[in-house]
Amino acid sequence: MTKTEVQMQSYETVFITSIDIKEDDLNKVLGKIKEAVSKNEGEILKLEKWQQRELAYPINDLTKGVYYIAEYKANSGVVSDIESSFKFLREEILRFLTVKVKLAKVKPVKPEPVKPEPVKPEPVKPEPVKPEPVKPEPVKPEPAKTESENTDNSAFKTPDAKPTEKGGES
Amino acid sequence: MESARDKRYMNRKKYCRFCKNKEEIDYKNVDLLARYITERRKIVPRRVTGVCAKHQRILSTSIKRARILALIPFTVLHK
Numbered sequence: 001m002t003k004t005e006v007q008m009q010s011y012e013t014v015f016i017t018s019i020d021i022k023e024d025d026l027n028k029v030l031g032k033i034k035e036a037v038s039k040n041e042g043e044i045l046k047l048e049k050w051q052q053r054e055l056a057y058p059i060n061d062l063t064k065g066v067y068y069i070a071e072y073k074a075n076s077g078v079v080s081d082i083e084s085s086f087k088f089l090r091e092e093i094l095r096f097l098t099v100k101v102k103l104a105k106v107k108p109v110k111p112e113p114v115k116p117e118p119v120k121p122e123p124v125k126p127e128p129v130k131p132e133p134v135k136p137e138p139v140k141p142e143p144a145k146t147e148s149e150n151t152d153n154s155a156f157k158t159p160d161a162k163p164t165e166k167g168g169e170s
Numbered sequence: 171m172e173s174a175r176d177k178r179y180m181n182r183k184k185y186c187r188f189c190k191n192k193e194e195i196d197y198k199n200v201d202l203l204a205r206y207i208t209e210r211r212k213i214v215p216r217r218v219t220g221v222c223a224k225h226q227r228i229l230s231t232s233i234k235r236a237r238i239l240a241l242i243p244f245t246v247l248h249k
């Protein structure tokens with residue numbers, strides 16, 4: 001499991017489409033990404049529209065474009081799969097750029113706060129120790145109960161004794 | 171007079187703001203990258219901005235990526 005996680009890389013693809021792209025064409029593009037990611041045993045982390053903005057320079061005589069971001073985690077074959085499929089969608093996609101995202105740097109950071117957590121339980125352990133003195137307390141009531149039982153018995157005995165006394169009297 | 175001259179040439183020491191503020195350089199952050207580009211859309215040398223070598227490397231690659239995505243122009247001579 002760990003080996004496959006190490007091999008898995010996370011990537012980020014940004015691509016630009018024209019403003020008046022048809023829904024079918026857009027779904028075709030998004031479908032290609034999903035297809036490539038699922039083929040390479042990965043998962044899509046993010047797939048959304050980023051923004052619509054004016055291009056810094058005209059591409060294919062277009063001055064405006066819509067930017068989309070796709071973040072995914074998969075085996076290294078994804079990039080070539082996605083980029084080769086994008087090359088057949090030149091009418092839909094003006095530009096695209098795939099970049100390796102360093103989630104690996106984020107991962108070691110997460111374990112670090114996890115390590116202190118096991119340390120924290122140690123101070124927590126003294127707390128379970130405290131309940132131990134508490135336990136004797138419930139133990140104490142028990143002898144109290146036995147005492148009460150004894151008293152009850154004595155109380156029972158005395159009424160028993162009393163009738164006998166009474167009987168003796170009668 | 172001499173003291174006035176000294177003052178004129180005295181510069182505040184430059185520092186790498188990415189090291190100090192721990193800002194992350196991202197090719198999508200256009201406002202940040204635009205600060206490190208000249209009027210002619212060239213990358214500003216680090217001797218001017220004071221950015222350290224490590225961050226200048228990251229900065230230049232992210233400016234180049236932003237250029238590819240048409241977030242920043244390559245030159246003024248487009249069109």
